[in-house]
Amino acid sequence: MGIELVTPQTELPDMDELSFTDTELDYHVRNALKAAVQGDRDFYNQLVAVMHHKDRLVPEEVALLVTCLKALTGAVSCIHIVHHRSLLAAIFGMSLWNYGTDVMDAMVELLISLAASSGQLVDLCLEMLVTNFMPPSSSSTHFIELLKQPRGVDKKHQVLDRVHSTFQDIANLVPLTPLRLEKIVRERMPNIYTKEPFIVMYVENMLRLESGAAGKLVGGSMIVAIMDRLIDLDVEIAWDDILQDDFSKGIFDMELEDLEGFSDHVQQDGNELTRESLIQRFFGGNLVAEKLDSLLVLTFEHLESCTESGRLIQVFETLLQSFQKTVLTAYKSKFAQFVMFYACSLDPENCGKMFASTLVDIFVSGVYPAWRMSAVAYLASYLSRAKFVTPSFVATTLESLVKWCFEYCNNQDGDINPKAHKVFYAGCQAIMYVLCFRMKSIISVPRLRSQLRLLRIEDILRHPLKPLQVCLPSIVEEFLRLAKTNGIFAVPDTFADYGMLESELSRAFGGIERLDMFFPFDPCLLRKSDRFIRPNFVYWSMVRSSYYEDEEDESASDEDITEAGVDMADDISVDEDIAHFDEFDYSLDKMSITPRDSSAKFGGRVHGFVQMPSKIRPSTSPESL
Template sequence: MGVELREDLEMEDGVYSEYDLALHVKDVLLSVSSGDVVSVDNYRELVGRLYPRERHSPDEVAKLVASLKGLSGAASYIDSSVHVGLLSPLFAMSLWNYGPDVMDALIELIISLAASSGKYLDLCLAMLTRHFETPSNFLEKLKLPYGLTKKDQVLTRVHSALKDIADLVPLSPARIVTIVSDRLELYRKMKGTTAHALVIYVENMLKLEGSALGEFVRVSMLTKVVELLLHLDVEMGSWDKVLQDHGIFQMELEDVDDFTEDFLNDGTEQLREVTTNDITLKSFAEKLDSLMVLTFEHLESCEGGGRLSEVFQTLLETFGNKVLTTCKSKFVQFVMFYACALDPVNCGEEFATNLVEIFVYDANLTCLRMRAVAYLASYLSRAMFMSATIVAQTLKRLVGWCFDYVKTKKGGINPESDKLFYSACQAIMYLLCFRMRSMMDDPQSKSLLAGLPLESILRTEISPLKACVPSIVKEFLWQANAAGLFMAEEFDFDDGLESEYSLAWGGKEELHKLFPFDPCLLKKSDRFIRPNFVYWSMVHRTYDEDKEDSSDEDVDEAFAVDNVENVMDYEILQCLEEQQFGFDEVDNALNKMSITPKDSLHNRFGGAINKPVRMPSRIRPSTSPESL
């Protein structure tokens, strides 16, 4: 019977029903151990059809489809100890190599195998999720319509199969999480993994999160994506010593005049020659930038589908467990920033509240609290979408905490024991550098600000003005003086170099210089962040004099020369807009923080302001948002 059916199968596809095909394959499988020559030949021919070929004729395709359908019906008779020769090529098959008919038959067989025996579940899930990795020879084809169509055909079937298996085997989502996570770790470590290939893998992870399986895999998928972003982010930071050894990125904040096109071009050329383990800084940056964009787009789809609040809760937890505990991340925190920008009222305010709660109540985690308050100040300073009301409420809580702290303290400066207090004071001053003018222009916020015991805190024996970054202190005092909050010249403050106290409380992590939301310098990611971001050059300060300029062009030409305190963000914006700012200059520009540099105070406190600031036309917002 086996021989007769085998010969008939070779005649034409569709001669026998799926039941007949399954019956024939069952006989072939059961007769393998008999030693019969004909049975062995039948089995070998069945197995041979599963091996890949460069090309399949229509007749070969028909036979392969028939064989797969027969195996689907007889899946329960496949024995892992007897049919190793069949299982090996089966699980090595790739949907990318076949047309729709074979793909459908293969998917049907994998689902049947997964449901027939628990011992095949992991093999089936691994085979399916392996398709998250696009074959290297197919990556270039994805730039063509045919390639995109093929990608959709393959991955749509894969995700549908994962859902079907989950319905049949309730434990499968947990196994999917483990398999995908482990494979991502191996894939990340593989040399030569391109940004495009990595993006496609992560795209499928996010697709899992947004699918019917999202309830079971959401936390794991999002956490793994953030961990991957964080890994790439930190790896870029590990290049600092290499770059410094090559004499490229040693510019100080004050050396603004040296930030020229010639320097950037020379530095770029030198950096192209630097490699570590055959991976360049540019490669890390390209991967990170592409993955950040993919994550931003996923957040947009979540917001459009009404799922952002669910996703945000996972992101918030991951931020606290992963990002906040990591030193020197430069970019991954902008995932939180963009999620908040998509929903300022819910996500935006909850993020700020969460940071305040960490700072105020996590009593045994001093460094974490210091990072939290730095994130808080930087976030509220830069987030264009956060209202003045939230800023005012946050300032009230921070100042209240500081006031309660100084009431219990006696003696002079002690950077180690008072470092949490100094971090809070610096956060307050930094935030007011950006927001003081907008608060003074709003009667309710102005009244709140005037009622805060700022002067009492600053005049305490603990002397926060001597322990915080001088550039922030100077800018804050100058604005406070212009706003009439108090007379700045009455404060005992040395506006020289950074004090030993500041270095001491910042520690090795340099928490005194942590401003996590300084401008994002990843080219593709910037287009998502920029519309929601406050650059220093956009800030209206209390000492600014409003006046009409003769022309925007005149303002642009004189801008960088006349206003040293604005030049950093201006240079960054210009380079990004003209696409001259390569990934190779990321660390250089990040080191040049957009806070007021040395000599920005053209006169002593209370002196006349000779050169009022005006934003250049190309970056001036057309309307003033509420928070500005």
């Protein structure tokens, strides 16, 4: 392609007025680069100006830019990182998003040649490509609107397809490219304050790298970096963002799925309530929560694709390492941990068992008490909430916990002490919590019922360490009620033998950290990601309805309960949900596991016992601290 323009013969003109064939322009560009080293920068400066020109280019200007880029590609051996710094800055400052496909193709060809010509330029080329993971910040508003339209989506594919193919082309020429790229991607990852469409797009590109040709080298690093950012967003959401209602009115102690089946709406104290409005009540306008929600969906979809390609176990092993370093040690992570839950749901036999076994190992053999308490809280919540975990596996895992607690008791001669024995109390509470959720599914299998009877749980609970006086009253009383109802343990007619349940001892357990109140797989309150979790999740309303129906009708059938698992969701009808709606008390304390009014805590008493709370969330009320 030649550019036919008038060429003055007396002096070096403006480039826009030059008339060169492609070959001639290659020659002049090469000479301009050499002349710039000698101090003659006139033509060189005009070449740099062409690289900077990007706004509303007319066809002739596009042709000139493409030709100059191609000429530079042929002259990369003449480009010096010091003498041609302004030219390189102009090139690396260009954004693929600002140009059409002809310019994009010429740009990536130049980048490949630059990277192959000098090891000093490889990182700069990679950084320029990574910058194109997102549209330029100077035009962010324009691109946010554009990406909502089909032509914007097409533009996105045009840019990102070229970015990732160029990574591979450079890697073929420079073997260490993936390792250098990994560092750049991590360092340039957007912070939590980046606009949602852009941070989502950046993570989308990270996941594309993870599943691409370079995945074997950089994939693990991408997964770890994403989990780190999820935690950054998670901890930015304060509990006050969730529990932010008027204390005089309180908010509902409810699991949001209880409204899922309502065909229209529910009236509560004259106000219409829908599941959408309740989620809006928690997180409406919370930009951090919305970003976290979108990134979780993106991660869940990536895990699905890993399952389809047979890579899930490989990715899960990285996730598990990241979980132990970041999520497990984070202070009351709210939602990021659901990445682990969803991955386990995709492969319960491998990933699910690996996750539980890791948590058991940390609790039994860990060094740091806080981490051990967190691990057993995760384990209890996981075994209770994961519908895909079989009763057999629950019983086997409980046996490991009971064994540790029993041996601990045998090695202790002292009396009750919440601070000194907090890991032990955390283990006892985990055992009772799991049995509150899973007792029926276990005892419905004769072999497992016998296995449960053989455990020394009663000996542990009657030990002088008196865990029933230290663990959370709501869990203790619900456990004792169910144990008595099902005849598994010898439970007295009254709780007098166990001491005062609502006591300073139970408040002291865990100290200010309140890890005793932390059940990380409580229902997910995020709008979009909840749909991935919901089909595999056990809600307390399902368990409670099943137990209470048995109390009213001891002849209730257990046909739906099998050794392979329990699906309690089908037992809950819309009518039953509405019937239970009056339990959604207005007290803010009922979002907590430690209520202010111990005479009516957690929905009042049934047959003289305190009910398990429908929703368990860490308390923010002063009384619980």
